[in-house]
Amino acid sequence: MTLQRRLLLLLLVGAPLVWTAGLLFDRARARHEIDELFDVQQLRLAQQVLALLPAAAPAGAAPGEGAPGTAVPGGGTRAGGAPALRTAPARNPAERGDQLVIAAWTAAGEPLLVSADGSRLPFLAGAGGFVDQRIDGRDWRTYYLAGGGRVVAVAHRVHERRELVNALVAGQLVPWLLTLPVLLLVMAAAVRTALAPLRRLTAGLGQRNPADLRPLPEDALPADLRPLVHAINALLERVERGLAQERRFTADAAHELRTPLAALQAQWDAARAAAQAAGGTPTAAEAGIGAGLERLSRLVAQMLALARIDRPDAKAVPAPLDWPALTEELFSALLPLAEARHVELACDWPPDGRPPWPAAGDAGLLQVMLRNLLDNAIRHAPAHSTVSLRLGTDSIEVADAGAGVPEADRHRLGDRFYRAPGQDDAGSGLGLSIVQRIAQLHAMRLRFIHGDGLRARLEPAGPEGG
Amino acid sequence: MRAMRVLIVEDDPLLGDGLAAGLRALGFSVDWLRDGEQADAALAVAAYDLIVLDLGLPGADGLHWLRRWRRSSAAAPRPGAPAAARVPVLILTARDALEQRVAGLDEGADDYLVKPVQLAELAARMRAVLRRSHGRPEPLWQHGPLSWDSAARRASWHGSPVELAPRELALLELLLAHPQRVLSRATLQDKLYAFGQDIDSNALEVHVHHLRRKLHPKIVRTVRGVGYALGAAEDLQP
Numbered sequence: 108m109t110l111q112r113r114l115l116l117l118l119l120v121g122a123p124l125v126w127t128a129g130l131l132f133d134r135a136r137a138r139h140e141i142d143e144l145f146d147v148q149q150l151r152l153a154q155q156v157l158a159l160l161p162a163a164a165p166a167g168a169a170p171g172e173g174a175p176g177t178a179v180p181g182g183g184t185r186a187g188g189a190p191a192l193r194t195a196p197a198r199n200p201a202e203r204g205d206q207l208v209i210a211a212w213t214a215a216g217e218p219l220l221v222s223a224d225g226s227r228l229p230f231l232a233g234a235g236g237f238v239d240q241r242i243d244g245r246d247w248r249t250y251y252l253a254g255g256g257r258v259v260a261v262a263h264r265v266h267e268r269r270e271l272v273n274a275l276v277a278g279q280l281v282p283w284l285l286t287l288p289v290l291l292l293v294m295a296a297a298v299r300t301a302l303a304p305l306r307r308l309t310a311g312l313g314q315r316n317p318a319d320l321r322p323l324p325e326d327a328l329p330a331d332l333r334p335l336v337h338a339i340n341a342l343l344e345r346v347e348r349g350l351a352q353e354r355r356f357t358a359d360a361a362h363e364l365r366t367p368l369a370a371l372q373a374q375w376d377a378a379r380a381a382a383q384a385a386g387g388t389p390t391a392a393e394a395g396i397g398a399g400l401e402r403l404s405r406l407v408a409q410m411l412a413l414a415r416i417d418r419p420d421a422k423a424v425p426a427p428l429d430w431p432a433l434t435e436e437l438f439s440a441l442l443p444l445a446e447a448r449h450v451e452l453a454c455d456w457p458p459d460g461r462p463p464w465p466a467a468g469d470a471g472l473l474q475v476m477l478r479n480l481l482d483n484a485i486r487h488a489p490a491h492s493t494v495s496l497r498l499g500t501d502s503i504e505v506a507d508a509g510a511g512v513p514e515a516d517r518h519r520l521g522d523r524f525y526r527a528p529g530q531d532d533a534g535s536g537l538g539l540s541i542v543q544r545i546a547q548l549h550a551m552r553l554r555f556i557h558g559d560g561l562r563a564r565l566e567p568a569g570p571e572g573g
Numbered sequence: 574m575r576a577m578r579v580l581i582v583e584d585d586p587l588l589g590d591g592l593a594a595g596l597r598a599l600g601f602s603v604d605w606l607r608d609g610e611q612a613d614a615a616l617a618v619a620a621y622d623l624i625v626l627d628l629g630l631p632g633a634d635g636l637h638w639l640r641r642w643r644r645s646s647a648a649a650p651r652p653g654a655p656a657a658a659r660v661p662v663l664i665l666t667a668r669d670a671l672e673q674r675v676a677g678l679d680e681g682a683d684d685y686l687v688k689p690v691q692l693a694e695l696a697a698r699m700r701a702v703l704r705r706s707h708g709r710p711e712p713l714w715q716h717g718p719l720s721w722d723s724a725a726r727r728a729s730w731h732g733s734p735v736e737l738a739p740r741e742l743a744l745l746e747l748l749l750a751h752p753q754r755v756l757s758r759a760t761l762q763d764k765l766y767a768f769g770q771d772i773d774s775n776a777l778e779v780h781v782h783h784l785r786r787k788l789h790p791k792i793v794r795t796v797r798g799v800g801y802a803l804g805a806a807e808d809l810q811p
Contacts, residue, residue, distance in 0.1 A: 365667040366585050366629075369689035373591025376692030380598035404689045431757055438755040438799045443694065446805040452755075454798030495797075 111302045118294045126283065130276065137275045141268055146237065146250070149261040152207055153252040157259045160211055160219065208247075208262040219257065228260050239265070304329050308336065318419045320347040351418075358414035361407045368407060372400050409537040412475055416544050423469035423548040430463050430498065437474055437496075441481050445494070450485050453495040463498035464567075468549050476545040479538040480505040480563050487561070501566065508560040576602040577703060578620065582612045582635070583627040583665070588688075592625065595692040601699075607631075609638040616642065621660050623699055623706075628666035628677070635664065636680055643681040661706040663699060665690065697752050704750040714749050717806035719788065721749055728788070735787055743770040744780050748793065748803040757800035 108116075208228065211220035216230040227242050234251035241247070246265035251258060311323065322340040325333060375396060379389065389397075415421070434454050445452050457463055477496065484494045487509035497504040539553075542563075546553045552568040555561060579601045583589035586607075593605040604619070606612045609630050615621075628635035645658050661683040668674075668687075677685050683702045686695065704714060704723070714721040718731045726742055728735050737745065747756070747764050756764075758774055765772050772780065781793045781801060791804040 362667055365688045366588060369665075369667075370585055370588035370591055372689040372691060373588050373595055375591075377591050377595035377598055380595050380692060384598055400689075401691075407689075408687075431759060434799050435755055435757045435760065438796050439753065439802075442753050442755060442796075442802055446808075452796045452799070454796070456798055 110305065111298055114298050114302070115295055118298065119291060122290065122294070123287070126287075130280065130283075133279065134272060134276045138268075138272045141271050141275075142248075145248075145263050145268060149207060149237075149248075149250040149263055150252075152209065153250050153259045153261040156209055156211060156220070156261070157252050157254050157257060160255075160257050160259070206264070206267065210260045210262075212258045212260075214253070214256045214258060216258075228262055230258065230260075234258070234260075304332055308332065312339075316419075320344075320350070320419060347419075354414050354418060357410055361410040361414065364407050368400070368403055372404065375400060406537070409479075409541060413537055413541050413544070416472065416475075416541065416548070421544075421548065423472055423545070425467045425469060425549075427467050428465065428470055428473070433470055433474060434496070434498075437477055437481070440478060441485065444482065444485050448485055448488070449490040450488050451491070451493040452481075452485075453493050455495055455497040457498060457500045461500050464501050464503070465549065465551075472545045472548065476542050476565075477503070477505070479542050483538050484509070484561070484563070503565040504556075504562050506560055506562045510561075576600055577622045577699075578602045579604070579623050579625060579699070580612060580615060580619075580621045580660075581605040581625045582607075582609065582630065582638070583625070584608060584630050585627075592692075592695070596696065596699075599692070599696050601696075609633055609635070613638065613641070616660070623703055624660055624662045625695075625699070626662050626664050626682070628664060628668055635666070636676065639664075639677070639680045639682060659706075661702045663695075663702050665695070694753075701750060701752050716749060716752070716803065717809035719749075719792070719809065721746065730788055737787060738780075738783070740765070740770050740772055740776075741780050741783050741787070743768045744772075744777075745784060745788075745792075748801065752803050755796045755799050755802045761800065 208222050209220065210218065210222065210228040210230075212218055212230045216232060218230075228247075228249060229240070229242070231238065231251060233253075235253055236251065238249050238251060239246065240249060247262045248265055248268070249260050249262040251260050253259075308323065308328075320343045322343055323336050325336055325340065328336055379393065379397070382389075438452055438454065441452060481494060481496060484505050484507035488494050488507040489509065492508040494505070494507045497506060543553055546565055547568075550568045551565045554564055554566075556564055577600075579596060581589055581592050581596075581603060583592065583605065584607050589605045589607065593603045596603045604615060604621075606615060609632060612624070612626075616624075626635045626639060630638070639662055642660070642662075643658055662681065664677045664682045664685045665688060666677075666685075674685050683706065684698050686698060700714070712723055714723060720729045720732070721727075722729075723746075726746065728737055728742070728745060743765055744761070747761065747768070758777060761777060762772060762774070781795075784793055785791075789804070789809050791808045794802045794804045796802060
């Protein structure tokens with residue numbers, strides 16, 4: 108999962124969670140505040156009602172003997188033993204949420220004052236303070252106050268309180284729900300923007316040629332990415348140094364091998380020349396030594412060539428190409444091998460005197476490349492066949508009449524030190540690596556075409572790069 | 574016939590020894606010296622036909638000595654011998670970067686070979702250098718059954734003289750002077766023109782045809798699309 112997706116996911120889950128928690132907290136607070144508000148109201152009202160009720164008759168007085176005609180809050184009147192009294196909320200239906208229900212009793216439980224709903228309030232002897240009760244399937248919160256032989260109860264429906272809380276919370280919820288998608292979109296955009304340098308860094312690294320070990324740019328980076336890029340650069344530098352060391356070692360080793368190899372070759376040739384002068388014919392073992400020396404010489408030359416072109420900073424220096432001069436040089440260099448193998452050489456030019464492709468390139472490198480291809484072809488061509496270099500207007504081909512490489516092994520062509528099975532000749536397996544590297548430096552692509560011999564074809568690499 | 578006298582300047586004992594022994598076996602008269610100082614001293618007193626020079630010598634390197642010999646005004650150590658400044662030099666080195674090769678040729682080397690080299694190739698290149706040298710060309714050039722008398726400019730096949738027209742002689746001499754090289758039509762025409770033999774492109778084919786008829790079908794090798802080369806000596810047997 109990408110860092111960006113993870114961050115987005117965390118934000119998408121986290122923001123609603125935090126927001127829900129906040130909502131729950133708000134709701135709890137609102138509930139508490141509203142409870143407190145109504146509790147105080149109930150308490151005050153109970154005190155007022157108690158104060159307004161006529162004091163209890165002396166002991167033994169008949170219940171219901173209150174102060175006749177006494178006005179009670181809410182405008183109700185005392186009516187016999189069961190006067191119904193509507194309290195404040197009745198006057199104002201819009202404030203039904205504030206509806207309080209009042210009841211009053213004598214200390215013995217005789218109703219003195221009853222509102223329509225209050226009639227249902229139970230008389231609780233000796234009750235004082237707040238009581239939560241369930242009456243006719245509804246929850247009520249009732250305040251009981253006793254004094255002067257009277258008991259006053261002021262009740263409020265819990266449901267009404269809850270509705271008020273919910274209305275308050277809903278007032279917050281709606282704008283939140285409307286802004287949430289916008290918020291999430293803004294967060295997504297912010298995350299994308301904030302992570303853009305990381306994305307650029309990733310893309311830059313992803314597009315890199317594996318041989319490209321140049322350091323990444325460290326300026327214009329966010330401070331928290333800089334240590335990472337710095338570490339990557341340090342690593343690249345170490346890898347580069349290691350590779351350079353390895354390349355230098357290869358080049359030095361190959362170079363240092365040349366003189367002893369030349370000495371060995373010279374001593375061997377001197378011995379052979381002396382033996383030949385004495386009229387001896389070479390034995391199979393002697394021929395084997397000669398072939399081994401030739402193979403070793405070729406390997407050393409190719410290792411040096413590869414070490415030289417394999418550096419990341421190696422580049423082709425293009426110049427207009429003089430193809431006639433180049434081919435003259437090239438075929439001259441190959442002539443001894445072709446003679447030894449009894450192979451004919453030929454060069455085909457584009458028809459109608461058109462100039463061969465490419466018109467420009469690094470003559471030295473192209474010569475090394477074509478020499479390796481032709482060398483390979485000559486070594487695998489049957490005796491008395493022809494190896495030809497076919498210069499076209501948009502491709503170069505090296506064709507031989509050899510058997511080619513078995514289907515199953517073709518994908519390994521070009522692997523370093525890989526030699527096709529059954530190859531008994533002095534190949535090092537480095538030649539194709541050299542060819543491919545030089546082709547790459549010239550934006551060329553190499554492929555092999557089988558059928559009626561083998562053709563190694565160089566053509567312009569597509570825009571996808573090669 | 575006097576053997577060609579060759580000076581080998583090579584510091585590696587095993588290589589110098591091998592080269593000297595091999596070239597002697599091929600009939601060259603060889604002096605082998607280990608550094609430039611000794612070679613310089615030897616050049617002042619002995620007449621050499623050719624120098625095989627290593628570039629990586631102890632002390633001053635081969636290019637230094639080559640430059641010095643090419644600029645020297647010392648007279649020839651013997652009348653008739655080439656002065657040090659004109660002795661053909663064949664560089665034999667482990668350095669093969671293109672620039673170094675060019676530098677060597679720019680300093681006046683006649684050819685450039687990269688180690689390791691097979692004796693046969695070294696000898697062939699030495700002969701080619703000798704044939705082209707301004708000093709004193711090898712008097713008798715041998716190529717399989719073909720002999721070429723460079724002073725009289727006469728060819729013989731298995732010892733019997735062959736009658737060749739002047740342009741055929743010029744073409745054969747040119748091919749013999751550049752063994753193991755493919756010469757393009759343009760190069761051949763240029764060089765023949767310099768010899769005072771103006772040959773047009775179609776005539777070139779005719780002369781090649783004559784040489785093949787008079788000497789051997791394989792005396793001239795055609796590299797289709799590139800040019801002509803001297804046929805391999807071992808292919809020239811009947």
